[in-house]
Amino acid sequence: MSDGILQGVKDKALPVLAVVALIILGWYALSVALNWAQVSERLVKDGGAPGVADIVKGTWSMERPVLPSPDQVAVEFAKTTFGVKVTAKKSLVYHATVTASATLVSFALGALLGILLAIGIVHVQTLDRSLMPWVIASQTVPILAIAPMIIVVLGNIGITGLVPKSIISMYLCFFPVTIGMVKGLRSPDPMELDLMRSYNASQAQVFWKLRLPASVPFLFASLKVAVAISLTGAIVGELPTGASAGLGARLLSGSYYGQTVQIWSALFMAAILGATLVYGIGGIERLVLGRAGQSASARS
């Protein structure tokens, strides 16, 4: 039994680790290539004829490299994550918390709005005919682009902080939830609906006992998409100059001052945050679907 698990881990993890190792090696090589010109120039300026080994070593330890080496990023990441107090302005955990709180608030609101809208669309013919096409069309509008504007405009009338950021992310993430839920609430087939009718079930009963349970796998599939979008929205919402905290502000200040190492470590924090959120929802999904007797991959 444990042999089987070990074999499974070996089969699954080995290729992933190999590819990751390949990426890291390629990264080191790329950072040599991209930083080469600057380092060799500086070493020559300092006098002396640097050997290849000196330059390569130099490319991996520059202060403001074009591409920092993975260990530089790892050191900066560790320093700003574990090395400073969590509440300090320099702490990456602090910035991640700011972004995460905006993401979660907006995600909750957006998901709720999306679900309510989907229920309306499924039950009211007028909404279905008039609103649904717009929900689909709105997916093609690059709404994220107006995020900074909303921040600035709301800032002008005195609304700052969590609310404007959340409004954008909420707007972004309720569309996938609506579309997924409409699909899910309509997923019971005619036979199942007929059965409910033969029980003389009311519309509310059909909703609570058939439509809603049937829509849960669809809901989770779209929640995963929504939380990722919500995070992107929160980060882009932090880009305008007003924001001083959050991963987006960290990216922007890094890009102003040429602190590439800072940008990369913020990027990794964002990636970890995104993965955590999505896998967290995946975990809840397995829990809920397991209790409902469905497997996670049954329908989606």
Added chain:
Amino acid sequence: MTNRQPHPFLMSVLAGGLLLAITVYGFHGIGVAEAAATVPSPGWVTILILAATAAAWWLLGNLSALKGWPLLSIIVPAVFGLSLLLGWEFICRGYGVPKVLLPAPSQVWDAFFRELPTLIGDFRQTFMKAVIAGFALGNVLGLATALIVDRVPFLQLGLLPLGNMVSAVPVIGIAPIMVMWFGFGWESKTAVIVFMIFFPMLVNALAGLNAADAMQRDLMRSYAAGYWATLFKLRLPAALPFLFNALKINSTLALIGAIVAEFFGSPISGMGFRISVEVARMNVDVVWATIAVAALAGSLSYGLIALLERRLTSWHASFRTRS
């Protein structure tokens, strides 16, 4: 519920007439107040908006109940959209909402035509250069990588979980780095787009290449078809629905990537540049006009891809059942 109404068509005409009358009356009242450089009384505006909402809802309900009319699937949402615009206009002008906060649609319309040359210049810079180049390059790279990965099972096991993980990562964050590497020009935006759309294409293409089932592959083998013949005659056509799914996702991502990347630095034109500059100058109407251009460009490219999909994958179940 709504289809129990007696004469949907007659009622539609009636509701439409009512909505039209309210609209004309409302604009007249607002116009009179604006001519006197004041705003109408808030109570009157509230009643106006409520009445217009009720009339629009009645109209939409009756229109939705119509059956067998051509173009109905376009008319109903169009009426809905126009009603929203009307409400927006009434709210902005009726309550005298400051332009800096939210311009009325008519002001955006004016700004659109006033700034048309600038907007066209921005569109050229952002869409024609960065978006099209990045979209083409990213999709081709994604598909090519998928074809290579497909031939090497080890890579497939290693790269697919990573590809799925990237979907949870805000890739847009690489924008400042790309701007540092490739400069302020359109090349950096193209690079951001390539990074953003590469993985959706890769993941979808890999799923698509596995879409042809074993029986169909066996048939190809029994024809003695080689790898390339099987690829072009069976597996790529079977993958088309997946590829189009990726193309649709990517068309929106590409536009977002280009605009957001411009926030980190751009030459003095471009849609992202225009948005950030005009926000700073409080010309919010120009910002909305730029957004309208972006929305139009996004919807048109999405529509074009959807049209192409319909042409090329008319055999697929999702289209077959509709006719």
